[in-house]
Amino acid sequence: MSLESVRAWLAEHAPDLPLIEVAESTATVVAAAAALGVAPGRIAKTLAVRVNEVVFLLVARGDARLDNQKTKAAFGARPRMLDAEETFALTGHPVGGVCPFGLAHKLPIYLDVSLQTFDLVYPAGGSLNTSVEVAPERLFALVGNAWVDLCRLPE
Numbered sequence: 188m189s190l191e192s193v194r195a196w197l198a199e200h201a202p203d204l205p206l207i208e209v210a211e212s213t214a215t216v217v218a219a220a221a222a223l224g225v226a227p228g229r230i231a232k233t234l235a236v237r238v239n240e241v242v243f244l245l246v247a248r249g250d251a252r253l254d255n256q257k258t259k260a261a262f263g264a265r266p267r268m269l270d271a272e273e274t275f276a277l278t279g280h281p282v283g284g285v286c287p288f289g290l291a292h293k294l295p296i297y298l299d300v301s302l303q304t305f306d307l308v309y310p311a312g313g314s315l316n317t318s319v320e321v322a323p324e325r326l327f328a329l330v331g332n333a334w335v336d337l338c339r340l341p342e
Contacts, residue, residue, distance in 0.1 A: 189279050189280045189281060189284060189289070189313040189314055190284075190312065190313045190314040190317060191289075191313075192279055192288075192289030192290075192291070192313060193206065193280075193286060193288045193289040193312050193313035193314075193317070193319075194206065194289075194313075195289060196288045196289035197288060197289075197319070200288075200329060201321075201325075201329055204319055204320065204321050204325075205319065205320050206312050206317060206318075206319055207223065207309075207312070207317060207318045207319070207320060208312075208316060208317050209222045209223070209316050209317075209318075210316065211316065212283070212315050212316055213283075213284075213311060213315065213316050213317065213318055214282075214283030214284065214315045214316075215283065216230045216232055216249035216250065219249070219309065219311070219318060220249065222316075223309055223318060225309060226250075227249045227250045228248045228249055228250045228251075228301075228304065228305065229248070229249065229305050229307065229308050229309055230248070230249030230308070230309050230310075230318075231246050231247070231248065231249070231302060231308040231309055231310040231321075231323075231326070232246070232247055232248075232249050232310075232311075233245070233246050233285045233286050233287055233310055233311065234246075234247065234253060234268060234285075235268065235269040235273070235274040235277065235278060235285060236253070236258075236266045236267070236268060236269070237266070237267045237268075237269055238258060238262040238263070238264050238265070238266050238267070239262075239263070239264045241262065241295075242269070242277065242294060243294055243295040243296065243297055243332075244278070244285075244287055244290075244294050244295070244296045244297070245296075245297050245298075245299060245335070245337060245338075246287055246296065246297070246298045246299065246302065246310060246326065246330075246331075247298075247299035247301050247302065247337070247338045248299070248301040248302050248304065248305070248308070248338070248340075250340070250341050251299060251301040251338035251339065251340055251341075252338060252339055252341075253266060253268075253337060253338055254337060254338055254339045257336060257337050257338070257339070258337050261335060261336075261337060266337075276291070277290075277291065277292050277294060278290050278291055278292070278294070279291030279292075279313075280311070280313050280314075281314070281315065283311070283315045284311045284312070284313050284314045284315050284317065285311060286310045286311040286312060286313055286319065287310065287326070287329075287330040288310075288312070288313065288319065288329075288330065289313055295332045296330045296331055296332055297331070297332060297333055297334070297335045297337070298323065298326060298327050298331045298333075298334055298335070299334075299335055299336065299337055299338045300334055300335070300336045301338050301340060302323040302326070303323055303334075305323060306322060307320055307321065307322055308321060308322075308323055308326065309321075310326070
């Protein structure tokens with residue numbers, strides 16, 4: 188169902204964006220980078236986050252880490268990652284395939300400024316072996332509520 192919802196969403200909102208299906212798993216940043224032949228930073232991971240009673244999706248570059256201090260400064264409290272069941276219930280996508288397209292429920296979607304380093308990024312496509320190729324600015328135009336600075340980059 189999840190892949191189908193992403194296909195339908197893309198067909199309606201962005202039919203020009205390629206949905207890439209591979210034989211290998213793309214369920215982790217490392218696996219997705221290897222399967223797509225790109226650097227891990229270009230994988231646009233989508234995190235389901237709760238801060239107090241606010242639930243949102245955060246799309247960030249694959250090698251960035253959610254920073255508790257930055258999130259607390261921006262939202263007033265520490266972030267908590269949703270578990271796999273709650274993530275699936277809210278997004279309709281399994282963990283490892285969570286993306287900002289074809290969601291089961293409308294959620295705020297924030298894009299971390301870490302994505303702006305790249306001309307193209309690769310969010311998941313709703314399953315454990317699909318990705319979408321998209322420019323960060325286009326991703327924001329399609330799904331973004333705001334650019335945020337919630338992550339720290341590797342040293």
